[in-house]
Amino acid sequence: MTTETASGPIEGYIQVDPQVTVDDGVAVIECQSVYYRQLNEAVRKAFADGLKTVRLLNVNGQRYLGTGIKGKDLTIEVHGTPGQDMAMLMDGPTLEVFGNAQDGVGNTMNAGTVIVHGSAGDVLGYGMRGGKVFIKGDVGYRVGIHMKAYEDLRPIMVCGGKARDFFGEYMAGGLLVLLGMDSQLDGPLVGGYVGTGMHGGEIYLRGVVESWQVGKECGIFTATVEEMEALRPVLAEFCTATGFDLDTVMSEPFTKLVPISHRPYGKMYTYL
Amino acid sequence: MPTSLIQPEFKVEIDYDKCHKCGRCVQQCGWGVYSFNERPFPDDSKCRACHRCVTYCPAHCITIKKNELALRENANWSSEQRKNVWRQAESGGVMLTGMGNDKPYTSYFDHLVLDACQVTNPSIDPLREPMELRTYLGRKPDSVEVESDGHGGVRLKEGAGIAKNIKLDAPIIFAPMSYGSVSLNVHKSLAMAAERLGILMNTGEGGLHADLYPYQDNVIVQVASGRFGVNPEYLNRGAAIEIKVGQGAKPGIGGHLPGEKINREVSTTRMIPQGSDAISPAPHHDIYSIEDLRQLIYSLKEASGYKPVGVKIAAVHNVGAIASGIVRAGADYVYLDGFKGGTGAAPAIIRDHVGIPLEIAIAVVDQRLRDEGIRNQASIIAAGSIRSSADMAKAIALGADVVAIGSAALMALGCHLCQGCHTGCCSWGLTTQKPELTRRVDPEWGAERLTNLVHAWSHELQEILGALGVNAVESLRGSRERLRAVGLDAQTCEILGVKPAGM
Incomplete structure (x- = not known):
């Protein structure tokens, strides 16, 4: 079994203490063979010590990078391939990945910016309430699922490539954009079940979708000039x-999906 | 054509000779039963038999009776079945209801009896001797290492690595009920009582209102599929974090908190817009496997400084294997919710027909975890219609560490089980957000009643333990030898791990 102590050995994992060097105010951490728990502790410690930027080198699948970290002026650079649930519950920092990311980026994220200079996996921005997630390349399934807005918190996710099924499912708020540029995926811009169960927010797709691809809770429109101007920034x-x-990017027409109702299931019931 | 074939379920009778014509019934009823024209006139069809008007009538002149209209006897087609067909033929809707399963399933608790000491070993009088109810919720180590303290004694070896446990003064906590489904005054009552009792309340999935921050050390914060109100601050405030996978009243079903219940305060606490439905998807879309569950457990631990993280599931067919997976995924406790557990709103068909009894679930989960040698790695919380201290004692004897009460807690606050939680019109001010109704619960009054209830059950549990001849609830845990079955078949006895009475 794994122990709950930070210092104890973790069976099944090579334990390497993260090597932290401070270079011009930037904490540089060599991540090769470092277990995620020690790595994230080192990141939190660097920020606690007053540093504003952490540069992670040779990241290779370590989970939860940037998870739960608070602070608007903090920056995390990830060089390599981060693991699952990156920037989960993140509240403020900027996290930039020079590589591809895996599943669960920006899960339940509150604020901050994530930039991935590559593709990313499934369930991106699940339940995300604020902040921005920019994925340069393709994305997987269930992306932007149940994103939600609240007062001045309005999550924004833009994906440069194509997406698989369930894009924007259950979406309750915020802005979700798919561009379909420079994709490495075959097939259509986006899979099926787009915006299924949607009851808030907006989805913009660069190009067209067939009505069979879109959930019955969505209205499908061509984005107007005014809407495109609003999207421009x-x-x-x-x-x-x-x-x-x-x-x-702006040269092609965009399709806009919005929910027909904020109460999609309001008339489904009879009351005992 | 008639607008409805369904006749009122109850008859409201007012003895006008006694009636003061004060109109208090009109004012008290949240369902709009009464109109007033020189005297109150009831509309029977709106009555839910919640007895709010009866309780507040100064003349005691209101009686609620069953509307005993004769229908042709039919043991197969009960009047309820017939009414439901008519109702759905009229509306085409899914039947929505509140509270727990009301169908006459066997209560296994009622078929289990406890042991007591006679002659050969002494029973203990809890009034004069110490009787320990303290319980620690969380992962226990496989072994402990001790070292000499230099004074002839021993102490826990430094860095021996015991995970954080939560100290409970009694093996009973309040079940999750979200702010939104219940009112803020209910949450305050629960939080104040939990603090006074040294136990826990549970936010449910609707976030933690700022007014509850002073009680945060006695609060479990829940993370459900809608992720309402979940941010790092929320996670860091709780004493423990609970991932809600399922609920006994509606296994496999998500939640729809209707837009009418999302007022400004609920909206702020859940961090969602006012008036929109709050939809919890049926699954967590980041949990499609045990591995994913482990990922979520550890992400919540990472975000919260390694607080205990529990997982709540509905008791379903393969609950033993599921619980094993949950424990292996790293959960500090498994919360088992039996099929009689309550809810603010659930489709009646799901509530009444999906899931398995709690008693069976406790027994098979406890046994499975023991068989696999991982019982120490997680506590078991049992819930889903714990109706008395006897149910609590039997649940613990079957293998639970702690029980949770939701329906009983609401009853302490005035609930009469009228099953109208989903309407948002609760006359007792519990499952509503209408300010004129919610102010009916004074948190101080509520906390006192909840404290009384838990104290009473704790005393009764101490009496039971004393009769059993043990002086700590630890000694009853999983001690099925102290239970006997009355009127259960051999196979059920085997599943429960309990001998029939007489053996």
């Missing part, structure tokens, strides 16, 4: 972060 920020050309 978000796309501009995405393009600046990921290197796409804004004019090229």
